[in-house]
Amino acid sequence: MPAGSEGPTVRLRRLGMELRVLREAAGLNSQQAADELGCSQSKISRVETGKSPVSVRDVRDLLGLYAVTDEEQRERLLGLARDSRQRGWWAEFGSWLPSGFDTYAGMEAATASVRAYQAQLVHGLLQTEDYARALLRALRVEDTRESVEKLVEFRMARQAQLTRAENPLRLWVIFEEEVLKRPVGGPAVMQAQLQRILEAAEEPTITIQVLPTARGAHAGLDGSFSVFEFPDPGDPDVAYVGGPIGTVFVEKIEDVRRFATRFDHLRAAALDIGESADLIATTARGM
Structure with missing residues (x-):
């Protein structure tokens, strides 16, 4: 674990x-x-x-x-x-992981905080098992059932970072409104997923905001990204951009700073915490 x-x-x-x-x-x-x-x-x-x-x-x-x-x-x-050269907890999943995701898991395990903008999907640290399974089956069309189940297991194991005994990871996620309305796995699965997000938002280390579609053009229109901040000042922040061809880690200080600035613009454009929770709850009731 x-x-x-x-x-x-x-x-x-x-x-x-x-x-x-x-x-x-x-x-x-x-x-x-x-x-x-x-x-x-x-x-x-x-x-x-x-x-x-x-x-x-x-x-x-x-x-x-x-x-x-x-x-x-x-x-x-x-x-x-x-x-x-020590083995991280993710080593047990070995060859099941997509290229670069062992590095991602290692970064996530060490980070103090993650700021993420999610344009299409619920963040992996907040996904329910049923949502993750439906999502992975849709995305990884060539994978065997066993491979999908291993990836679901890996995704659930990652979530222990939110409740680790010492210095639980601080997570701030901004969801595009459309993420809430796409019924991944069907209405019942999505309703449970939205409830999970609402429960997570009550934790003091987790912040959830929603960016309404009506806002129009904004700083995240070219896709999802995350910024990792580490507890040791000697470890500079890292930005992450994922996609179908693999993971990309951005480490140049000026480039990471641009992602951080974009996140600041997005959080300013998004609904506040209370309004976001109300919108998520309303969307869940309408499923």
Whole structure:
């Protein structure tokens, strides 16, 4: 089950960022570092972006190449390398997960808060089992029943982040009004789903808003996105954009800031918390 620790994904990302800073301080580009270590430039790139596991030996070699002699710094980075190779709770789902979703789960497990704009679907952390099953059966038309059930199980397991004992995840979701009205799984399933959203909105760590269709043009018309904020100031925020071809993580500070600004515009345009709850309740009664 998900735990409230930062997990291997964020440790790997942090290690990669620090190694990149050390390489640049040593006056080397990634190709030069690769040549010195006898590996490919793409390996250096994957390590520095946190997209590839890295061995303790590789980190030790990189620290030697970058002339890092401070023992405390070396031990801290080697410790990150050891910790980054631990298995996250999502590892049990292995090959069942869509490409990139192991990274997504790792980010989610480590984040302090998620701000999400949902243009078409209920956020995965708020979905009921029946809604998730109906949705996945519709989206993953080539998957076996077993595969769909594994993904439903994975989605339900993710929701433990909302109730973890230490520092439960803070979630702020803005739904497009149409999300509430699309009867995924049929009226009864959707009515139960809307009730689940209303119950979640009563939690002090969860904020729900609805953006009415009547608002017209707004900052989210090109699709859903999320912004992850981490508890450690050394871990910069990340934006996430999902789609049928996989996951995209946006890490450049200026680009993440644009997503955060868009979210601020959307929350200003959306109904307030009370009005949003009233609209959700009214929509549920009309199902």
